[in-house]
Amino acid sequence: MDGMNSDFERFLSKHSPFTKEQISEIAESLDIREYKKKTVILRAGDLVTECYLILKGCLRSYVIKDGLEKTIEFYMEEQSVALPGYGKQIPSELFLECVEDTVAVIGTPEIEAKMSNEFPELISASLKMTEDVIDNYQSTIVDYKMDSAEERYIRLTKERPGLIQRVPQYQLASYLGVQPESLSRIRRRISKK
Amino acid sequence: MDGMNSDFERFLSKHSPFTKEQISEIAESLDIREYKKKTVILRAGDLVTECYLILKGCLRSYVIKDGLEKTIEFYMEEQSVALPGYGKQIPSELFLECVEDTVAVIGTPEIEAKMSNEFPELISASLKMTEDVIDNYQSTIVDYKMDSAEERYIRLTKERPGLIQRVPQYQLASYLGVQPESLSRIRRRISKK
Numbered sequence: 001m002d003g004m005n006s007d008f009e010r011f012l013s014k015h016s017p018f019t020k021e022q023i024s025e026i027a028e029s030l031d032i033r034e035y036k037k038k039t040v041i042l043r044a045g046d047l048v049t050e051c052y053l054i055l056k057g058c059l060r061s062y063v064i065k066d067g068l069e070k071t072i073e074f075y076m077e078e079q080s081v082a083l084p085g086y087g088k089q090i091p092s093e094l095f096l097e098c099v100e101d102t103v104a105v106i107g108t109p110e111i112e113a114k115m116s117n118e119f120p121e122l123i124s125a126s127l128k129m130t131e132d133v134i135d136n137y138q139s140t141i142v143d144y145k146m147d148s149a150e151e152r153y154i155r156l157t158k159e160r161p162g163l164i165q166r167v168p169q170y171q172l173a174s175y176l177g178v179q180p181e182s183l184s185r186i187r188r189r190i191s192k193k
Numbered sequence: 194m195d196g197m198n199s200d201f202e203r204f205l206s207k208h209s210p211f212t213k214e215q216i217s218e219i220a221e222s223l224d225i226r227e228y229k230k231k232t233v234i235l236r237a238g239d240l241v242t243e244c245y246l247i248l249k250g251c252l253r254s255y256v257i258k259d260g261l262e263k264t265i266e267f268y269m270e271e272q273s274v275a276l277p278g279y280g281k282q283i284p285s286e287l288f289l290e291c292v293e294d295t296v297a298v299i300g301t302p303e304i305e306a307k308m309s310n311e312f313p314e315l316i317s318a319s320l321k322m323t324e325d326v327i328d329n330y331q332s333t334i335v336d337y338k339m340d341s342a343e344e345r346y347i348r349l350t351k352e353r354p355g356l357i358q359r360v361p362q363y364q365l366a367s368y369l370g371v372q373p374e375s376l377s378r379i380r381r382r383i384s385k386k
Contacts, residue, residue: 063339070338082324084331093335116317123316124309130323131275137330138277142286144337145263145370146256177338 007055008032008105011078016125026119031106035098042096047089050106051082057102058166061094062174071175073140074099074163080129082107099167149178150186157190200248201225201298204271209318219312224299228291235289240282243299244275250295251359254287255367264368266333267292267356273322275300292360342371343379350383 005027012023032055035041042048044064052059054077061072061083072094075081083094087109116123143152153176157164164172173183198220205216225248228234235241237257245252247268254265254276265287268274276287280302309316336345346369350357357365366376 063335065339072335072338082327084328084335086324086328093339120313123320127316127320127323130320130327131279134275134323134326134330135277135279137327137334141330141333141337142256142265142277144334145265146258 005032007103008053011053011055015129017121018119022119026115026122029115030111033104033106035102035104037098037101039098039102040095041098042083042092042094044093044095045091048083048085048087048092050108051080051086052104052106053080054078055103055105057104058099058163059096059102059104060099060167060171061096062171063094069171069174070177071171074160074167074171074175076160076162076166080133099171144177149176149182150189152176153183153186154190198225200296201246204246204248208271208322210314211312215312219308219315222308223304226297226299228295228297230291230294232291232295233288234291235276235285235287237286237288238284241276241278241280241285243301244273244279245297245299246273247271248296248298250297251292251356252289252295252297253292253360253364254289255364256287262364262367263370264364267353267360267364267368269353269355269359273326292364337370342369342375343382345369346376346379347383 008027008030009023012018012026013020016023018026035057041052041059042050052075054075056077059075059081061075061081062069063072064070081096081104083092083096084090085092112126116126143155147155156176167175169183170180173180176183178186201220201223202216205211205219206213209216211219228250234245234252235243245268247270249270252268252274254268254274255262256265257263274289274297276285276289277283278285305319309319336348340348349369360368362376363373366373369376371379
């Protein structure tokens with residue numbers, strides 16, 4: 001637990017204007033959880049009552065359609081995950097699962113409200129973070145509409161090289177919207193260049 | 194100008210906790226602009242120095258790739274538009290153009306900072322709005338990865354019926370990622386059901 005707290009304190013000291021004392025106080029009052037690899041944190045049909053700030057590890061969101069998993073997104077260290085419907089009375093379309101052993105700070109609308117009350121500076125920090133999240137999602141949409149699977153793979157190797165090493169190839173393939181065999185072909189073509 | 198201001202005051206009284214007086218004060222201090230249909234507000238390569246809150250009309254973001262336009266998103270009344278790279282020194286990949294005559298509140302990082310200083314309640318209002326934007330983008334990504342063009346068209350008819358009436362068919366086709374002829378076929382198939 002101490003290790004998890006210090007991960008979070010490192011994160012906050014990097015991304016917020018808080019003093020060391022405030023940071024320990026915030027870290028103390030939050031719920032930080034450890035999940036084992038392959039834990040399914042949320043299932044389609046569940047209400048999305050929690051959001052997550054990943055301190056260590058990797059989460060994957062996916063849907064199951066016609067019996068097949070389609071990977072929507074991978075989330076890694078320092079990324080926050082608030083799936084569609086978070087804090088609303090709408091069941092999730094998505095599953096959320098741990099690709100690796102994962103440590104995350106848990107948020108709920110109540111915790112967020114309480115924290116913003118006690119530490120108003122957190123609101124502008126969240127706003128900043130939220131804007132970065134939007135930027136990321138928008139880029140994903142642009143890339144998806146504009147680029148071929150091969151172009152998206154090349155972009156991933158540049159922008160998120162760790163991802164390609166850390167996630168199973170069949171999940172990466174479904175993230176790129178191709179069959180695993182097509183991903184293998186793409187990798188062979190690129191390695192020859 | 195009076196008409197534009199009252200559009201904005203209506204918007205704020207619906208979405209914020211401000212008094213009538215505060216709302217007029219905010220509306221007075223903001224830059225509200227009118228654009229003619231087909232105005233290109235931003236070109237690829239430009240820095241993204243402004244964001245927009247649409248009071249009336251419709252904007253479209255698109256990329257040009259291999260000489261072809263691909264529509265990324267349509268934005269209508271009460272939606273906010275902050276294209277990727279907003280407020281950063283990164284040139285835009287996207288164009289932003291008016292599909293209709295459009296009235297929008299203009300934001301810049303400086304205006305946002307000034308407003309949040311003078312009206313701290315605006316920060317949590319923005320955060321709320323930003324979270325809704327994220328929800329929308331996430332749903333777009335999920336739909337895009339999960340659904341066929343026909344399924345996405347049907348979803349649009351339910352969730353954004355106005356859009357289908359208001360935008361040119363070739364733009365709608367490129368938004369759905371299909372050729373205009375395929376969109377016509379989709380429409381014929383659905384109308385027979």
